Amino acid sequence: TILMKGDVKRQEFEALNPLLLSVYKKLIPPPEEVLKQRKFLTHLDRLVSRDWGGAKLFLFGSCANDFGVCNSDIDVCLSVDDEHSSKAELVMKMAGILRSDNMQNIQALTHARVPIVKFTDPDTGINCDICVNNMLAVVNSKLLHDYSQVDPRLRQLAFLVKHWAKQRQVNETYRGTLSSYAYVLMCIHFLQQRRPAILPCLQSMQPTYEVTVGKIKCAYFDKVNTLRNFGCSNKETVGELLTHFFDYWASCHDYTRSVISVRTGGYLSKDEKDWTRRIGNERHLICIEDPFEITHDLGRVVDRNSIRVLRDEFKRAAKILHQDSNPATALFEPF
Numbered sequence: 001t002i003l004m005k006g007d008v009k010r011q012e013f014e015a016l017n018p019l020l021l022s023v024y025k026k027l028i029p030p031p032e033e034v035l036k037q038r039k040f041l042t043h044l045d046r047l048v049s050r051d052w053g054g055a056k057l058f059l060f061g062s063c064a065n066d067f068g069v070c071n072s073d074i075d076v077c078l079s080v081d082d083e084h085s086s087k088a089e090l091v092m093k094m095a096g097i098l099r100s101d102n103m104q105n106i107q108a109l110t111h112a113r114v115p116i117v118k119f120t121d122p123d124t125g126i127n128c129d130i131c132v133n134n135m136l137a138v139v140n141s142k143l144l145h146d147y148s149q150v151d152p153r154l155r156q157l158a159f160l161v162k163h164w165a166k167q168r169q170v171n172e173t174y175r176g177t178l179s180s181y182a183y184v185l186m187c188i189h190f191l192q193q194r195r196p197a198i199l200p201c202l203q204s205m206q207p208t209y210e211v212t213v214g215k216i217k218c219a220y221f222d223k224v225n226t227l228r229n230f231g232c233s234n235k236e237t238v239g240e241l242l243t244h245f246f247d248y249w250a251s252c253h254d255y256t257r258s259v260i261s262v263r264t265g266g267y268l269s270k271d272e273k274d275w276t277r278r279i280g281n282e283r284h285l286i287c288i289e290d291p292f293e294i295t296h297d298l299g300r301v302v303d304r305n306s307i308r309v310l311r312d313e314f315k316r317a318a319k320i321l322h323q324d325s326n327p328a329t330a331l332f333e334p335f
């Protein structure tokens with residue numbers, strides 16, 4: 001039989017895919033960890049309702065968005081209706097409650113851009129961050145979670161990309177690389193662009209979920225259980241998708257002009273966003289539009305040096321996936 005070029009490619013991925021899926025499976029939190037988290041959250045909920053009337057807790061981040069690998073920290077948002085206190089004061093009050101409950105390693109970061117209190121629960125060893133009145137993070141976590149329900153390949157791809165980013169040390173916003181949140185948005189956008197598409201654009205469909213947070217109206221189609229067959233005419237495996245994901249960021253993305261936008265399901269230009277100049281410390285060297293806070297570029301933390309680091313890592317990953325005899329090991333090799 002004569003092998004066509006496409007067949008050779010398919011074969012290349014046939015060997016790769018099971019390897020990557022086994023890496024993915026090892027990253028999934030085991031049931032006992034999920035149980036431990038639940039136990040901790042029940043305890044925290046009781047504590048707050050006992051000591052702080054009117055305050056409510058919401059889960060967000062990787063624990064709520066379905067993109068949590070094992071041993072992730074838990075992100076919690078405290079919602080309180082108190083116009084007289086600053087976020088820093090509310091964080092201090094929360095720290096006091098945690099202290100009275102003998103939580104460990106309590107640190108109130110009141111001067112951070114987003115004030116939080118960090119601590120460890122001695123019973124479960126869980127690390128938790130609590131922020132105040134940050135409901136947009138709760139809503140964007142729900143959006144990510146809803147996308148993850150449409151096609152299982154999103155969660156597989158995002159776990160592998162997050163794992164790669166942590167191993168290669170390009171998941172550190174304080175050092176100019178990207179947040180996990182930004183990487184998941186890159187994965188969603190990428191799957192919206194496949195032909196046939198693997199994910200729809202939930203924000204351009206008839207809204208079934210609407211909330212207003214401050215001045216921002218958040219609306220999208222969230223009846224995702226009706227979309228379970230959306231991507232099924234595209235047969236690409238996570239091995240192929242991960243390879244093309246890195247190919248895209250290594251050599252196809254237009255870093256000079258383009259903005260990726262999950263909100264519109266496509267691309268925008270830097271010109272129309274007015275993201276063409278550096279303002280203060282905010283450069284726009286890689287542009288990722290936040291789906292709700294649309295003036296917000298998640299790439300704004302990336303600077304001249306870290307964009308080079310990032311692009312070199314994208315190229316390294318793409319090269320390994322195409323050429324290496326043992327790609328799954330080389331790809332995730334600690335930096």
Ligand code: ATP
Nearest residue numbers: 060061062067068072075137138140141179180181
């Ligand atoms: P990890 O497993 O690495 O902790 P995570 O899913 O918790 O990943 P983070 O990047 O830690 O992701 O962000 C936690 C949550 O905070 C996100 O799900 C998002 O709701 C919110 N968030 C983080 N960064 C931003 C940002 N720059 N703008 C808006 N929301 C953000």
Ligand code: MG
Nearest residue numbers: 061062073075
């Ligand atoms: Mg987190």
